[in-house]
Amino acid sequence: MDLSFLKTMPKVELHAHLNGSLKMDSIQELGMELYGDNSDEFLREIKHFVEFASGNDEDKLNKCFQKFQFMHKLTATKEGLELATEKVIRDFASDNVFYLELRTTPKANSNMSRRQYIEIILHTLEDCHKKYDIIVKLLVSIDRSQGHQVAEEIIDLAIEMRNKYPSLVKGIDLSGNPAIGCFEDFVESLQKAKNAGLKLALHCAEIDNEMETQEMLDFNFDRCGHGTFLTSQQVEQCKKQLITIECCLTSNVKCGTVKGYDLHHFKYLFENKVKAVICTDDCGVFDSTLTEELLIACRTYGLNKEHVYGLSKNAIEASFASKEEKQVMLKRTDEYFKDNQDI
Numbered sequence: 001m002d003l004s005f006l007k008t009m010p011k012v013e014l015h016a017h018l019n020g021s022l023k024m025d026s027i028q029e030l031g032m033e034l035y036g037d038n039s040d041e042f043l044r045e046i047k048h049f050v051e052f053a054s055g056n057d058e059d060k061l062n063k064c065f066q067k068f069q070f071m072h073k074l075t076a077t078k079e080g081l082e083l084a085t086e087k088v089i090r091d092f093a094s095d096n097v098f099y100l101e102l103r104t105t106p107k108a109n110s111n112m113s114r115r116q117y118i119e120i121i122l123h124t125l126e127d128c129h130k131k132y133d134i135i136v137k138l139l140v141s142i143d144r145s146q147g148h149q150v151a152e153e154i155i156d157l158a159i160e161m162r163n164k165y166p167s168l169v170k171g172i173d174l175s176g177n178p179a180i181g182c183f184e185d186f187v188e189s190l191q192k193a194k195n196a197g198l199k200l201a202l203h204c205a206e207i208d209n210e211m212e213t214q215e216m217l218d219f220n221f222d223r224c225g226h227g228t229f230l231t232s233q234q235v236e237q238c239k240k241q242l243i244t245i246e247c248c249l250t251s252n253v254k255c256g257t258v259k260g261y262d263l264h265h266f267k268y269l270f271e272n273k274v275k276a277v278i279c280t281d282d283c284g285v286f287d288s289t290l291t292e293e294l295l296i297a298c299r300t301y302g303l304n305k306e307h308v309y310g311l312s313k314n315a316i317e318a319s320f321a322s323k324e325e326k327q328v329m330l331k332r333t334d335e336y337f338k339d340n341q342d343i
């Protein structure tokens with residue numbers, strides 16, 4: 001598979017965390033814009049981001065979650081959040097992502113409320129739509145380590161914002177360190193979101209926790225983030241319930257939940273015709289792009305152009321875009337494959 005074919009291909013990204021998607025160059029730009037200068041310490045800290053974490057698997061996952069704290073400091077002001085959101089969208093657009101579902105955890109601090117956090121992002125998404133020729137939707141994240149009360153507040157806000165911006169606010173994500181908290185605590189809030197018509201894209205089976213995974217699947221949702229430790233029976237359940245699985249190759253390898261690309265569960269899902277898509281998760285923290293993730297998938301699992309087309313179609317279908325938007329995306333994708341048959 002040709003790198004330039006994947007690079008110029010119009011792509012759909014369904015699983016991207018805002019703060020994790022800030023790339024190193026963009027963090028440097030942001031530092032300059034916010035502080036006027038980047039201290040040596042700042043530059044040293046950035047360098048640590050893209051280094052492979054060492055230690056046992058649990059350490060690797062925990063270290064990954066520590067990295068987000070640095071980004072959170074940069075996006076703790078209105079200006080920082082606005083600039084960071086724009087840079088993330090710009091970087092996805094420059095990788096030819098033409099449809100992006102960005103997810104983020106609303107944060108309250110002395111500079112802004114959770115409501116303001118969401119509104120700043122929504123205004124930036126609107127501004128970026130024309131500027132970068134990209135459709136961007138928002139998924140509101142619940143951090144499982146913050147407990148059910150915060151989750152309840154966030155779901156209420158998400159419903160309010162969806163009513164105000166129905167074409168932008170599409171769904172809910174449950175994320176955060178998978179080793180902390182339990183799904184049961186969020187059932188009530190997630191049910192409320194479901195009843196309100198919000199879609200659910202939940203992190204599920206990112207670590208080995210068969211019971212919780214089963215509870216989640218029985219609750220049912222729309223898209224499964226990672227799905228690394230789904231049993232074969234649970235994979236069948238996903239198939240039956242039409243759940244698409246968001247596979248984040250480099251994220252899983254760098255966090256140590258998957259031992260190598262060749263051992264990634266995408267291979268099993270692909271071979272068993274389970275609806276799966278390739279996503280970046282945190283392209284900043286994991287120093288990757290959607291193009292690179294697709295290239296890894298092609299090289300590791302022997303995907304050809306037809307397979308890549310299938311993945312693009314899966315992503316369009318599983319997106320939370322409107323029917324009309326999906327038609328436009330499909331048309332553009334079809335045209336690209338038709339025009340580039342010989343590459």
Ligand SMILES: CNc1ncnc2c1ncn2[C@@H]1O[C@H](COP(=O)(O)O)[C@@H](O)[C@H]1O
Nearest residue numbers: 017018019020068104105141143175176177
């Ligand atoms: C690596 N696998 C992962 N598993 C679970 N949650 C993850 C994650 N990667 C990121 N996040 C979640 O997204 C937040 C950063 O973006 P936002 O501040 O929300 O924009 C992290 O703090 C974590 O809660």
Ligand SMILES: [Zn+2]
Nearest residue numbers: 017175225281
């Ligand atoms: Zn994720």
